[in-house]
Structures are given as structure tokens and as C-alpha cells.
Amino acid sequence: MSIGSFYKTSASSGPITIQPSTADLKAFTDFAQLVPKAAANAQRRAINKTLGWLRTHLAREVGRKEGIAMRAVRQRLRAYSVKAGSTQGKLWFGLNPIEASRTGRARQTASGVSVGRRRYKGAFYKKVYGNRPDIWIRTASKQFNARDYPESDISAAAGVSSGWIAENDNRFPLAKAKVAIEDARSLFDSWARRADERLLLILKQELNFELQKYLRRNAG
Template sequence: MQLTIELDETLNRLTAEFKSSPEKVSQAIRRTMTKLSRFSERQVLRELSRRVSVSQALLKNLGRVKVTLEPPGRHGNNGYQVVIWVGLSAIPAHYLGNPRQTRSGVRVGRRFWQGAFLLQPVNSNHAMVFKRAPHWQHRKQISQRSGKVMWMGLPIEKQVLSIYEHAGDLLSALESHLLERFTTLLQQELNFAFNIEGG
């Protein structure tokens, strides 16, 4: 899911109003947009973390939030663009903490998956959380490790934490907040450019 904040009209109007000092305005706009992109990433990570009860560090490490600042001319845009991307893939349960098997399921941090169990796939170096599908049946399965035939309740499903339903609302809610922040930052940077930096 992606949100693109385009500010071409505002920036073009400002450049026209300060046409006697285009270089100062350009520098102020560049600094503003750089700060806005960093601010956007912090806000999206903080809010998504709060909504799904997952640490910001984990969301960042899994690459679920990416914010890029695209300069003028890229992809045909006239001005700067802040592109906010949120990955919607569910987070596998074993990333949420240290999974512990109990009699009735698997506990990972504060979350509990009733009826789940730990299983380490052949291509993984750690156990993952699985649960039998609602209409499972016993089936013969050849073990990839030992080559022996065994009976297993199949199919099984990897347990995950969905973030899909939170992402759309999150980006919609943040858009107006980010535009307000842009206005504040731009005022600060123009003040700095004309009254402090430029003398």
C-alpha cells in the first residue's frame, strides 16, 4: 500500500513569490522535504507499531515501512514527492518473540495461538508456529529429513499476524498530519534561509 504526497502547486507558487531569490527558496524546499520524509517514516512506524502491538524495530527490520524522497524529474514529476510504502504481508508468528509450546497451543510474547504447535521446516533454522486447517485429515507424508513415511494431520497453516486492515486507515489518517508538518517545516526553513543563513 502506498501514499504519495505531491506538493508541486504549493512549491511552484512559493518559488514564484520569492523569484528574486530562487536559490534560497530551492535550498529551503530541499531541506524541508528531506526533513518531511524522515518525519513521515517515524510517524508511520510509530503509528503502525501502536496499532498492531509490534515494535518499531521489528517493522523496520522486516522492511514493512519504506519512505523515499523523489527529486524533481523522477517518474515525470515536476517537484519533490514523498512516497510512503507499507508492506501488507502478514508477519509470521515466530518473528513476534520466542515461541513456547504449551498443552493447548503456542505462546509468543503476549499472543497465544490456541491449538497451534511448533514445527521446524527443513529449509529453516528455527521452529515456526503452525496450526491444522479446519478440515484437516491424517495423510501419509514422506519426511524430507529421514525419508520415512509418517502419518500427519494435513493441511497445516503457518500462523501470522495480519497488518492489512490497519495500513489503509493509517495512511489516510496521517496524510493531513503530514501536510501540516510540511507547512511548519517550510516556514522554519524559509525563515532560516532569509533571516539567519542569508543575513
């Protein structure tokens, strides 16, 4: 039995599955038997449109809740459209921390780096690893606070370790500023329910579109 849209989270992601419930499917059973291809097309378009709607609105709410630019959140949301013969579409959401430099416009100040509503005292905005600048701090700095740098592993030589990814070289140990988005999990349940409502609305519109085409084609 189809229970409708639902979500299931793991340690690093939170996919939301979009699909019609059994009760919703009964609403167009007769039409589907009459013109199954038209009904399948309507259902596919409805699910794919709901995925796009959910991606936009979930990115907006997570961005507002966490103080992150919407474009940065959208990069963590990946929609998988309905494939032929399937009645499910998925929206994948990566939950690993986001580099702070991607959450807004980073500004170097005399006391550190600011980006959005966040301030990183003692940090600097510079290209150190990779091909783009990021927000870094020397772990020996008195202003270093591990809570502002989640998933940055500080070498044992520095005297501090958070048990995650190394961001240092032989010259000096560094930590990269990142923003944890674990709290976004709390939004999945409510948005899965909203997606169910949205899917039913769009499904009715798409079925009506297909029905009108069918009636016009067979008029007279």
C-alpha cells in the first residue's frame, strides 16, 4: 500500500520520496483504465512539478532558519525525476556541514571574517587549498573555537582534535569554517506532508488537462 510522500534520513543525507497515496490513486482509476498513457503522463508531470516546488521551498526555509544564502542550500538539494515505469520521485538533501564561505558574501575585516550574520574572529579569507578562497583560522590562535569549525580535524601537534577531516599542512595547522545544518532534519516531516497536499492539487490539474485533451480529440 502506498502511504504517500515520506522521508528517511541517514547520517549524511535526508531523501524525501514523492509519491501518490492509495487514496489519491483511486480518484483517477477509471480514467487510467480508459486512457492509461494519458494518466501516466499526468502523474509523472505532477510528481516532477512537486519535486521542483519542494526543492525551492525547502531551500528557502532552511536558508532562513540557518542564515544561509538560498543558492548554497539549493546546491545540497538534488531532484531525481520520475523514470519510465516508476511512480516515485526523490529529493536528496546532503546534511554535511557547508563551507561558511558559500553561505553568503565573505568580508575580510581587521578582526577576522564576516559572512551573513556570522563572525569568525581571528580568521582570514584566502585561497589555501583548492582553486577558490575559503575562511580559515590558525588553530594556534587564541581566538580559535572548534564549535565554529565543525568537521575540521586539528593535528595532534596543535594540541586540539575534533576527530574529523584534516585541513593542515607542514607549515601550520588550519581549520576551515563550516556551518552545520543538522537542524534541517526537523523540517523534513512537515515538508513531506505539504508535498502530499501539493501533489494532489497538481495531479488534479494535470488529469483535468489530459481529460480535456481526450474530450476534444473525441468530440463529434
